[in-house]
Every structure is written in structure tokens, then in C-alpha cells.
Amino acid sequence: MTSTTYSLDAIATNPSIAALCHSDTALARGIDNSPPHSLLPNLQRLQSGLAAIQNLLGSAISISSGYRCDELNRAVGGVPGSQHQEGLAADFECQGFGSPIEIALAIADSAIAFDQLIVEFGRWVHISFSPTPRRQMLTIYSSARGYQDGIVTEDGRRLA
Numbered sequence: 516m517t518s519t520t521y522s523l524d525a526i527a528t529n530p531s532i533a534a535l536c537h538s539d540t541a542l543a544r545g546i547d548n549s550p551p552h553s554l555l556p557n558l559q560r561l562q563s564g565l566a567a568i569q570n571l572l573g574s575a576i577s578i579s580s581g582y583r584c585d586e587l588n589r590a591v592g593g594v595p596g597s598q599h600q601e602g603l604a605a606d607f608e609c610q611g612f613g614s615p616i617e618i619a620l621a622i623a624d625s626a627i628a629f630d631q632l633i634v635e636f637g638r639w640v641h642i643s644f645s646p647t648p649r650r651q652m653l654t655i656y657s658s659a660r661g662y663q664d665g666i667v668t669e670d671g672r673r674l675a
């Protein structure tokens with residue numbers, strides 16, 4: 516994860532495509548993370564999904580990772596074939612709302628048509644949007660434990 520995040524200035528505004536493609540790692544390593552034009556529809560889908568989440572949470576979200584070109588995905592240790600590479604996924608926090616688990620529960624309770632919602636390492640929320648949203652919910656605390664079904668606390672209680 517990178518340390519600098521983008522905050523969305525106002526509720527109900529979409530994050531810019533530039534914010535969705537920004538990466539401190541890419542800048543530090545000289546990786547060109549510009550998306551191909553063919554991915555713009557996906558990035559726009561992600562944009563509007565994140566705006567809906569920001570409206571739901573009522574507080575600015577901070578995006579740490581959105582689109583990743585193949586080289587950047589490898590550099591950050593992303594899962595090969597990740598939806599980040601398609602411009603369909605973002606990792607974010609919303610400190611004005613609550614913890615990643617609290618954020619995930621609010622999204623789970625909403626009608627937002629996400630594809631995957633993953634609480635990752637107790638530190639951020641990964642969300643993706645696709646034309647065929649599965650509303651799949653997962654939690655991962657460590658690579659050793661792997662993905663667990665649902666939104667799960669660190670001590671193993673499944674909340675959603």
C-alpha cells in the first residue's frame with residue numbers, strides 16, 4: 516500500500532479519473548500508469564460506484580489504489596488478473612465514517628450493486644464494480660489464513 520491518498524473534496528462528486536490512476540509506487544518507480552482508452556468505460560463505472568459509496572458513508576473517502584497497469588500490479592504484489600488491472604476496483608478508507616469493517620457492513624446493508632467487497636488486512640476496503648455484480652463479500656487478515664467468506668472480525672465472528 517502507498518501512504519499518500521487522495522481525498523475526495525466534496526460529497527457527491529466523482530473521484531477524478533486521475534485520482535483513480537494515481538499511485539505513489541508508480542511515481543517512485545517511474546511506471547507509466549496511464550490507462551488505455553479502452554478502459555475508460557470501466558473507470559467511469561468505478562467512479563460512479565465510489566461516488567455512491569461516498570454518498571452512503573456521508574464522509575470523504577481516501578483512495579489508495581485504483582487502476583493498476585500490469586507492471587504496477589506486479590510492483591505492489593497484486594493478485595494476477597486483479598480487477599484493479601481492468602480499472603474496475605479500488606482500495607479505500609473513510610476515517611470520517613469508521614473502521615474498514617464498519618464501512619463494509621454499511622455497504623453490505625445498502626442496495627449498492629458491487630461485484631466484490633473485501634476487508635483487507637483490517638486496514639482498508641477493496642471494492643469492485645462490474646456489469647455483472649455478484650455482491651460477493653470476503654475478508655482477509657493474512658496470506659496464511661487466506662480469504663474467508665463474508666465480513667469477519669479478526670477473532671472469527673462473521674458479521675455479514
Ligand SMILES: [Zn+2]
Nearest residue numbers: 604605606641
Ligand atoms: Zn484492491
